[in-house]
Amino acid sequence: MPRNKQESLSQSVSEIDDRLGDLYQQLNHQEEYIEPDERYQVEDLMAQGGLKDIHKAFDCKASRYVAMAFPKDDSKESEEAFRREAQISALLEHSNIIPVYDMGWLKQPFFTMKLVQGESLNKAIYNQPLNKSLQVFIKICDAISYAHSRGVVHLDLKPDNVCIDNFGEVFVYDWGMALRLYIPEDDMNFLSPDIQGVSNECKGTPAFMAPEQLTPNKKVVDERTDIFSLGGLLYSILTKKVPFDIKSFNSKRELIAPSKRSPELHIDNGLVAVCLKAMSENPEQRYQTVDELRHEIDRYLDGFAPSAENASFLKTLSLLVRRHKKICVTVMIAFTIITTLIIGFITRLKISEQQILEALNVATEETARAEKERSRAESNQQKAEKALSEAQINFKMYLGEKKEREHLKDLSISNINSVFTEKWTYTRTLNQLNLALAAAPEDLKVLTNKIIFLIFYEKNEQAYQLYLKHNLEKQTFIKRILDEYIKYRRDDTAYYRQGYLHDDDFIKFISTIGSTESAWIARRIVHHRLSRPQPTERRLLLIREILKGTNAQQEKWNVQFNTNEGSVFTDLDLSGHENLSNLIALCxxxxxxxxxxxxxxxxxxxxxxxxxxxxxxxxxxxESMESLQHLPGLEEVVLQKGQISAEEQDVLGKTYLQLKFTYVD
Known part of the structure; x- marks a missing residue:
């Protein structure tokens, strides 16, 4: 038997056992049953729909308020339609669909639902930014996609049938017009499908109805009917207006592009294309599933052009630049600097060469003229000597410029060698490294320093590619670090493709290199990671786990943090950890x-x-009290008598003018 069928059978058996268990529990607790008229206290009328009235009610058994629905009239057709809506609503168990709690009889049929306090999408689109409304639209798509997976279509999607509660949760409701088209193979709820094409009556909201809903006896509705209405919801979100400003089923409808309907909102062409495709007259030209429509909105929110737009190369390029703005700006600055230096160098070189050639030509002409005109030999000789002197001066200038270029390279390398001991910024140091590489592209020391610099700032992927490009496997300490990085390398997001490591992998990475001769590099990496903006809980968790990873001999831990809200300082208690030595986690x-x-x-x-x-x-x-000299801001040291010598205390006193020594027993 195939595995998926075994799993489906096991799940079915489990559900049957659960239902039998519930039935057995109900039989053994019949004394707990409460009649509906005693259980529910019906209060004010909250809303009215096409088939039902909804009241606020208090559930005495569950001690909570619920929404309680009753049919509008007591006709047999109305009651059947009411029960059908309750059954379909109960079938759909999804976080974005209002759940049904109970069904029964209280002088007439009723069913209860979760009471949602909030506002409709019709109001929310005017009070929140576009991207937030699009996030709401994605949740609506999730709800409808789930309903379609259960064989159910809504057929009355509009902003008034979507509610956003006070906590931002989205709910789709009013399934009074919904139909079940079929029963999926793995669906254990056997609620019978509805029969289409037997009624000539048009039902719904004309401004959001699909064309096939306007001729119910001729055309059959399916999932693509809801996709048209979802396109209408997206139209309202983009334009703040209904797609068709009509109230009658017989009114002529003409769809105007959202960008033309509300030009003052400057609606993105990609969203316009998605909206128009979803609202195509021909169902075959619409999105064929809700997930396809949802994916288009996801692409827009992620900074990509939707497929329906067929975006030009220039727009695709502009979106790429917008997604990677910092990298593009850095590349352009570096390119501008390098190009300027190269153009200036070539210009000066050509001027020097031209001056040398001109001097040599003058000297040659003067010599020839001296041979031809002996009578003017003295005069011509003076001119030749003068020309030769100018040539020598120009040649010396050329040699001086060449020496100056060599000095520029040496100076850049010198700056790189000393920059790791200074407090420097990312952009300035990167510019110095690129300048040094321009002067000496294959200089091993410059290449090594740039790779270390990139590792410091967790640009591990750039460092690794530079390492491969220049074949630096003989640089063993760099090779060990990058080999360790490769173990945890990921490319499932843009964030990880740049070389950043997930927190769990980062802790393992630091624990390994922090216990070797590369510990000084690990300090700088930890410094960078902890300096980045992040929640306090995440930063404290990183510190704790790095301490454990770099001090494996310490078995029991009792790390105490005290961070006052609004204060940049943290009190940290690591006392009593006898095997604690490595403090890289605090860099x-x-x-x-x-x-x-x-x-x-x-x-x-x-x-x-x-x-x-x-x-x-x-x-x-x-290990060394001298290390206390390098702790900026130090004001007090608590230690035992005899733990520090008088000479060491004197040195520390000169380093910190107001340093206090407190001695304890």
């Missing part, structure tokens, strides 16, 4: 009080880029 943090007491041997040089006001190290073995 770049701003810490009010750092408690490292009774922690064994700790490595304070890991804190060189951290801003710490107070540090507690009593009972801990510190």
């Amino acid at each position: 770049g943090l701003k810490i009010g009080t750092l408690d490292l007491s009774d922690c064994g041997q700790v490595r304070l040089e890991d804190l060189n880029s951290s801003y710490i006001r107070k540090i507690i190290i009593n009972g801990s073995e510190v």
Whole structure:
């Protein structure tokens, strides 16, 4: 038996067991049953639809308010249609469809639903930005797509039948005109399908109805009928107006493009194309499934042109630039700088060469003239000597410019070599590296520094491609870092394709390279990751997990954080961790009080880029007290007597004019 059929059979058996269990429970708890007239306290009329009135009611059994629906009249046809709506609504269990709680008889048929407090989409589109309305539209598509998967079509989609509650949740309701077209193969609800084409009556809202709904006895509706109405919803979201300004089924309808209907809103051509395709007169020319329509809106929100637009190359390019604005700006700046330098260099070189050629021509002419005119030899000789002197000066200028270019390369490399010990910015350093590479494209030191720089800022993919391009496998420490990166490399999103690592993979990556001779690189990477804007909970989780990963010998952890709202400083208690030594996880943090007491041997040089006001190290073995000189903002050190020498204390006192030493037993 195929696997999917086995799973379907198992699921069916499980559902039958659940239903039998519910029935058994009901039989054993009949004393808990409450008659509807005792259970429900019907209150004010809330809304009226084509088939029903909806009241607010209190469910005494569940102790909650519900929406309670009754048929408008007591005719047999009305009651049958009312029960059919209740059955179809109960069939559809989806987060964006109002659920049915109960069905029964209270002098007439009724069913209860979730009571939703909010506003209709008809009002919301005027009070929120377009992108938020499009997110609401996506949730509507999810609800209708689910209904179609159960064989149900809505047939009365309009802004008034969509509600957005006070928490932003979206609900589609009023399934009074809905039909079940078929029963899917794996559907265990056997609610019978409806029969089409037996009625000549037009029902619905003319401004949102598909053409096939206007001639019910001639044309059959299907899922594409709802897609037309979804296009009408999208039309209202874009234009703030109904698609067809009519109220009669017999009125002539003419669809005007949204961009022409509301030109002052400057509607995007891609959304216009999607709307017009969804509202095509011919169902074959519409989107054939709701998921296709939803995918088009997703593409627009993600910064891509919808397929229906057939966007030009220029628009596709502009969208690409908009999605990667920072990278494009950086490339253009670098290209401009490099191009300017190259043009200036070539211009000066041509001028020097031209001057040399002119001087040599003058010298040759003077020499020839001296041979022909001996009588004027002295005069011509003077001119030749003068010309030769000018040539020598120009040649010296050429040599000087050549030496200046070499000096430019050496100066750029020197700046790169020292930049890692300074407080520098990303753009300035990247410009210096590119300038140095322009002067010496194959210089190993410059290439190595650029790769390390890119790794610092988690541009791991760029670093890896530069490493492959120049075949730098002999640079073993870079190779080990990039080999570790390849283990966690992902390309499922634009974010990860740039070389960023997921938090879980980032922790493993740092735990590995932070325990080797590349620990100084790991410090800078952690500094960059923790400096990026992110929720406090996520930053604290990263710190905790990196501490665990880089201090594997420490088995038990009790890390205490205290972050005051609105304060940039965090109190951090790591006391009592006897096997704690690696502090890379704290790089770049701003810490009010750092408690490292009774922690064994700790490595304070890991804190060189951290801003710490107070540090507690009593009972801990510190590799070098000199590392305290490199903690900016340090105001107080808590330690034991004899833990620091008088010479070391004197040196620290000169470094920090107001440093306080507190001694404890």
